[in-house]
Amino acid sequence: MRALYFKELSSFLSSTIGYVFILIYLIASGLFHWIMSSPTNLLQGAEADLIPFFYMSPFLFLILIPAITMKSFAEERRTGTIELLFTRPISDFGILIAKYLAGVTLLLIALIPTITYYISMYYLGKPVGIIDGGATLTSYVGLFLLGCVFVAIGIFASSITSSQIIAFIIALSLCWFLFDGLNILGDFGQFGDFDFFIKNLSLSYHYESIQKGVVNSNDLVFFISEIFLFLFIALTVLKTLKR
Amino acid sequence: MNNKISKFNLYQWLIMVIILAAIVLINVISYYTAFKIDMTEDQRYSLSEGTKKYLRGTIKKQQAETRIDVYLGGEVPSELRMFRNSIEEKLKEFQYLADDNIKYGFINPSEGSEEDQRVVEEELINNGIKPLYLKYKVNSNNPDLNIYPAAKLTYSEGGQMFTEYIQLIEGNWVPKNRIDIQELVRRKIIERATNDLE
Numbered sequence: 001m002r003a004l005y006f007k008e009l010s011s012f013l014s015s016t017i018g019y020v021f022i023l024i025y026l027i028a029s030g031l032f033h034w035i036m037s038s039p040t041n042l043l044q045g046a047e048a049d050l051i052p053f054f055y056m057s058p059f060l061f062l063i064l065i066p067a068i069t070m071k072s073f074a075e076e077r078r079t080g081t082i083e084l085l086f087t088r089p090i091s092d093f094g095i096l097i098a099k100y101l102a103g104v105t106l107l108l109i110a111l112i113p114t115i116t117y118y119i120s121m122y123y124l125g126k127p128v129g130i131i132d133g134g135a136t137l138t139s140y141v142g143l144f145l146l147g148c149v150f151v152a153i154g155i156f157a158s159s160i161t162s163s164q165i166i167a168f169i170i171a172l173s174l175c176w177f178l179f180d181g182l183n184i185l186g187d188f189g190q191f192g193d194f195d196f197f198i199k200n201l202s203l204s205y206h207y208e209s210i211q212k213g214v215v216n217s218n219d220l221v222f223f224i225s226e227i228f229l230f231l232f233i234a235l236t237v238l239k240t241l242k243r
Numbered sequence: 244m245n246n247k248i249s250k251f252n253l254y255q256w257l258i259m260v261i262i263l264a265a266i267v268l269i270n271v272i273s274y275y276t277a278f279k280i281d282m283t284e285d286q287r288y289s290l291s292e293g294t295k296k297y298l299r300g301t302i303k304k305q306q307a308e309t310r311i312d313v314y315l316g317g318e319v320p321s322e323l324r325m326f327r328n329s330i331e332e333k334l335k336e337f338q339y340l341a342d343d344n345i346k347y348g349f350i351n352p353s354e355g356s357e358e359d360q361r362v363v364e365e366e367l368i369n370n371g372i373k374p375l376y377l378k379y380k381v382n383s384n385n386p387d388l389n390i391y392p393a394a395k396l397t398y399s400e401g402g403q404m405f406t407e408y409i410q411l412i413e414g415n416w417v418p419k420n421r422i423d424i425q426e427l428v429r430r431k432i433i434e435r436a437t438n439d440l441e
Contacts, residue, residue, distance in 0.1 A: 134282035200274075213283035221273040225266045236259045240252050 001094035008102035012068065021068050022110045028060055029053065029114065042117070048125030049132065053117055054139045054211055058179060058204075061107075061147050066171035068106060069154025070164045072099045073238075077162035082241065092238050096155070096231060103151040111144060135213030142210035145223040146203060150175050152230035159234040159241075178226075179203040299340055309345045310397040311337075314367065317351030352391050367391050370408040 012018030033042045033053055040052040076082040085095055121131050150171075157171035158164075179202065186199030199205050203226070206219040311334060315327045327349070334347040352363045372393040396407045 132284050134284050138282045214279050214281050216277055216279040218270070218273040218277040221270060225270055229263065229266055232259060232262050236255050239255045 001090055001098050004090060004095060004098035005101055008072070008099050009105055012102060012106050017068060017071070018106055018109075021064050021106060025060055025064055025110045026113055029056060032056055033117065042121065043124075048121050048130050050117055050121060050136055050139065051211075053114070054143055057143055058146055058207065061150050062172065062175050062179065065103070065107070065147060065150040066154045066157065066168050066175065069103050069151055070158055070168040070171060072103070072155055073159040073234075074162055074164045074167040077241070078164075086242055092242070093235060096235050096238065100151060100155050100231060103155065104148055107144070107147045107151060111140070111147070132213060135211075138213050138215055139211045141215075142207050142219075142223075145210075145220070145227075146179075146207050149178075149203060149223055149226045149230070152227045152234075153178070156230040156234040156237075159237045179207075295340060309341070310395075311345065311347040312350050312395040312397075313347070314350050314352050314363075314391040314393045314395070316349035317353055350395075364391075367393055367408065372408055 012021075032038060032040045033056070035041075037044065040056050042050070042052055045052060073082065076085060086092075090098075118131070118136055122129055125131050153175050154167075154171040157174060158167040161167050161170070182198055182202035183204045186195045186202065188195075191198065203223075206222050209216055210219045313327070313330060313334075315330070331347075331349075334345070337345045338347065350363075352367075353360055372391060393408055
């Protein structure tokens, strides 16, 4: 499993795809938060916080994460190398987790440089250090968990098809639906008492809740169970393929 | 593809259904047994020390029976439902700290006959509570919603019963601006409740 993990990771980092992901993410968020004059500009904001950054990042992830995960199983299915992988002395679960963790690692690599945003805001605040460190920390945890859910959805989408493009589109729409779509659906007021239930199912509801700076146990449980859910469906799909 | 679905696969899919059910169950359980840690530096989402001290000390000692009724019962839009949940959370904490000397309940103002409803409405309006007229974007036959964002506080002091009405949200409020108002309201509840009870 470890060998496969390193192989997956190096396939990201030795080709352009990993660098494109990291660079596009950093360039886009850098432009939106520091250079362009937009509502998400951190320097023009009245308060020393990173709220625009945590508002913007999920939408960048929404597009970029399906792009890095779309290859994982779809490509193996298309070229038939998945049969080779099955004959290796590694469990199906091991294959899945190796590919998943490689995606998560890439996500982490992209997130780490943004700590400079926090450091900048820390010193730009007046007085220095006015930024709420606790709330920023929980927001980072929330953003990371959200990214992990997106990776799991991407892996799942990649496992059900042998076309990368289809995997990308399915992952993108599923991520958006679970993140924002359910929230919008709950706002319509069509379902009476179920509105609140539907909103509760959306990722953005739990993401906003953790962003406030309060770690709520059911938000964490929700994120983790969502990750498990999609990985497990992907595993079932893999086992079905094997036959 | 059909002949490929063997017993083995059926078994796999069955496990998946079981896992799915387990995940749903875990989430339901965690929803009801939620605990939270306030990580903000100014402890924005926790009760202040003064309030805690007051609830633990004075109310507990005096055995002052206090009752808080919030007029947000019944069916409310999801935005207000979140607001109601946060109130309930706060009140639960109050109750816990005051050792059950604080009781709370939710009243549905649009319950019962029209006569009952009018009595409640008049009671609230006469006590200076402004109703909240909302345009709720439901496509049903009842798009306008009248909400009474108010709480009735009943407490005894020196053997006498006092009743006070508190407006939780100012009249004419747009449901989109939820979070700011929620905070404002929360602070207000705590402050008012603390001051009034003293």
